[in-house]
Amino acid sequence: MQLRLEPRALRSRSMRYASPFIAAALTIVMGFILFAALGKNPLAAFYAFFIAPINSINRVAELLLKASPLVLIAIGLAVGFRSNIWNIGAEGQLTVGAIAAGWVALNPAFADSPLLLAAMIVAGVIGGMAWAAVPAFLRTRFNANEILVSLMLTYVAQLLVNWLVFGPWRDPQGFNTPQSPLFADGALFPILIDNTRLNASVLLTLVVVGVGWVFMNKSFLGYKTRVVGLSSAAARYAGFSEKRTVWVGMLAGGAAAGLAGVGEVAGPLGQVLPVISPGYGFTAIIVAFVGRLDPVGIVFAGLLMSLLYLGADSAQISMGLPAAAASLFQGALLFFLLGVDVLVNYRVRVIRAMATHHRTVPT
């Protein structure tokens, strides 16, 4: 007796919706086993990870605050992933968007303008797009792999911001700590709920979610980029340009990441620091996949990832677990999802020993 995978004639719709949940359940089971092996109480860890982070208004605000950049970037990335455009450098594009916004914020020429925040947003989006334009250009012109180029640029971007805050942008009144001066109030997003850190950038994220949904499901360009991703031969046959798809895919991710970068420096950070984001650009990749590259799914997946971040922090405090548990679980979730997804396209069959079958020969 053996198990065999057989291709399905029709992709299973129910599995498409169920598999993220099954993957999440498997990740939780893995967590339980892990905690038990480490000698920690699994139920207490479960509480610390999933319940404790959201049991107050302030905590929910934190959840939304962390989910916002994840969802935002993931929408942009999903546009690309649906076309097989792998923008892995969102973290770098976020950083450059933050740098661009920071330049506007710290520039004395813009200091008292009522349009300061708007200018920062524009600058951030342009900065993110410019950083994404490099891999797009190198791919369309020279066929260079966008995964590697965008990743290399992430390291470059991090070194760049590092140099800025240790050098030209270092706050003269900052006691030599590597950070820029604090931004003026006009350069910060207004707070939405008093006594929390939740700011208006969340509203921008919601707008992007809506725009993303319309683009992906209702626009001709969205259709064309989807075709390019599904079959380059069919796209060539139809006359849909692969180059344009590369640009659209990369720039969408770059713009979203750049906007998220503005959200960080004009939000909870309030200044430019050597590290702008705790890996949102990479986590957003997982959010995009777990959310099935669909805006609605991405919103839920973003909330889940955010919960994992906060949960890991709270478990670190209450149970002494390393904060890196968050990325471990996030990576595991993605792996489980990829594995469970097999059931969308294949069916498991149990094969018994081959039956023999006698038939008279027809005359």
Added chain:
Amino acid sequence: MMDMLVPVLAATLGAGTPLIFAALGELVTEKSGVLNLGVEGMMLVGAIVAFITMRGMGNVWLGVAAAGVAGALMALLFAFATLTLQANQVASGLALAIFGAGVSAFIGKGYVGVTLESSANAGISLPIDIPLLSPLLDSLHPLVYASWLLFAGVNWFLSRSRAGLVLRAVGESPASAHAVGYRVIRIRYFATLFGGAMAGIGGAYLSLVYAPLWLEGMVAGRGWIALALVVFATWRPARVMLGAYLFGGITIVQYFAQSAGIAFATQFMSMLPYLATIVVLVVISRDVAMIRRNAPVSLGKPFHPSV
């Protein structure tokens, strides 16, 4: 200046060594048609496992072996997802990179910033004293020699052995290989695990010899550079060596530029390997015809034996 030459050469060879292990391993994997992007994650896991083993057992070679096993285990996750469960290779490779980073940070928590006593180099002493060569060979770590042996072995395997011929056939056309009766999936599993083990050893070199300490994310993108190297080398082992030492040299440049009195902010010098990777990728990739001739035809495409 001349007395700088030996240390510079030694440092260049050393800096290139982790790239050699990771890139040659990935080359074998890719020759079978499997694209494993998770090299960075496998190197990180190899680095921390080697470090912990070294702290616990005090033996470099045990550390290296443990790293190889750990890298292979990580590769096994990837292989199971992509070869058995038919998951998308690119997404799975990314998942492995992220997961490996998470695992290594998690188990390395207690070791951040801890240093090892630098292991005695135990290089090879030549019986006669050749200028330049003797002091150079004397100062190299045995793992550097191991990397040269690896190169020779992989080269022989791919171009002269029957198993290497079968591997190349699988990479070119798994459907034909299957029709002729070869166990495509099994061969790809072996190639992938081998790549994982080599990546793990590459990581071990970093944490045991190059640094030697543990920091989160200390591989600093070398896994990704190794992937670029395989493309740059158009899947030929000799060019992998060339590329790895080129990158080793670029990495070393920043340290020696400072002592030679060239003043550039350190961050910009640190950018050089990454920028160089981009340049190298562009130069090689633009010749689409050459890539098409040398890349394994089935690279990255899933294969399901329809039984």
Added chain:
Amino acid sequence: MAALDDNPARLELRGICKSYPAVVANDGIDLRVMPGEIHAVLGENGAGKSTLMKIIYGVVKPDAGEMLWHGAPIDVASPAHARELGIGMVFQHFSLFETLTVAENVALVLPGKPSLDNVVLRIRAISERYGLTVQPSALVHSLSIGERQRVEIIRCLLQDLRLLIMDEPTSVLTPQATTRLFETLRQVAGEGCSVLYISHKLDEIKALCHRATVLRAGRVTGTCEPQGETASSMARLMIGRDLPKCNHPQAVGVGEPGLAVDGLSLASDEPFGTDLSDIRFIVRKGEILGIAGISGNGQQELLAALSGERPTPNAGVMRICGMASAHLGAAARRRLGLCFIPEERLGRAAIPSMSLADNALLTAHGQKMVAGGMLRSDAIRDFARRCIDDFAVKCGGPDAEAKTLSGGNLQKFIVAREVMQHPKVLIVSQPTWGVDVGASVAIRQSLIELRNAGTAVLVISEDLEELFEICDRIAVMANGRLSQTRRVTETDVEEIGVWMSGLWPDRITGAASRQPDESLYAT
């Protein structure tokens, strides 16, 4: 010699069954092959022949039934096991490795680990004995189709061969090369080896085979001796009725040029492709021009240049209804009234995982399906539904995924999609490859009707019978060159078959001026 009935058959199948998710490929198949017999397995595309052969060769495991080898039941575990038993298979789509040499390819299937030198010697010996010339050190990608098939056959003959399976071997050969192949097979059978010959070509089976087993829709409909049968009696067994013919009145009122190509030369961008040189032809409105030729002689490159997938800078080289268009991309050419049906259905003409409605949008978006950059789903579904209804496409509606349709129905949908755009010029490649007879007739009929309505139609096909059935004029493509055209009524299959080797009379001198191209069609 004992009577045939007392000798055990070399190979016997009893009640073989095999199902796949969407289709029952084999349903209780019985088969008997005697030693030294050339046994045909006859059936049209989709009857289950290939699956049956894969079961015999150990590539696929049957769900039920048993197999007897020399009277004893066996279970063929793998192709290597099949080779050990003495079963060899030459696949329809060859299983050779292009970047390796002939010797390396052969070495990969030989048991034990023979040295390459030993393999080369053995190849030379077999070559001599059977007249199958091939260079052991040549890289496979540089070989012609005929040569590659020879490598596959040599590979089989190097084992102690008892049963040779040939899967649709002549679909890639000229008529002359086919004759040579038959000589080889007769020699092999004469030495006691059995041959299983899979085909749907009735006249070949009549010429070559001793017995035939006929399959239809996965079942055996009968066995016969082809020499004693006529083409129509075998056809009746194969499709259950007589071969239908198309209604084909002569072209009426042929108009101005719809598609004019003048001096098209193009280097192939495939590593192993064929360069085009100086292609010239005209297709007028209201006529069908057919281009015959074996695949691999530049057809793919020509189609890419015509469809717009490979634009060329010299705009005037191609004109659609008089408009210079060689520099335009595929979408722009569609706007000029050009429609194109490629030979690959799934993965090029249609996307397998998309619905029929979404696939309609792929080329027909000019039919008012897009407004202001946004999709109009009603218009899209309406169009898809009209295609389905007008062409009787059997499917689950406009939302059915393309891959759930059978080959014939999907091809009907694709043809419908293009035809319903009322193109001025239609280019079709292999219109009925892999399509069942009923759908084939419907598709050919729709091409004729389109022609009657004034469209210029260009058909590129390997199927000479089909071309002679529906075309008004015919030309041949060989080695990247195009012959002159001939009225279909003024030529025949024999002459076209000769032209397919590149041997057409030179336009200027009027005499055969070219040497036969050895590397391509050495027979």
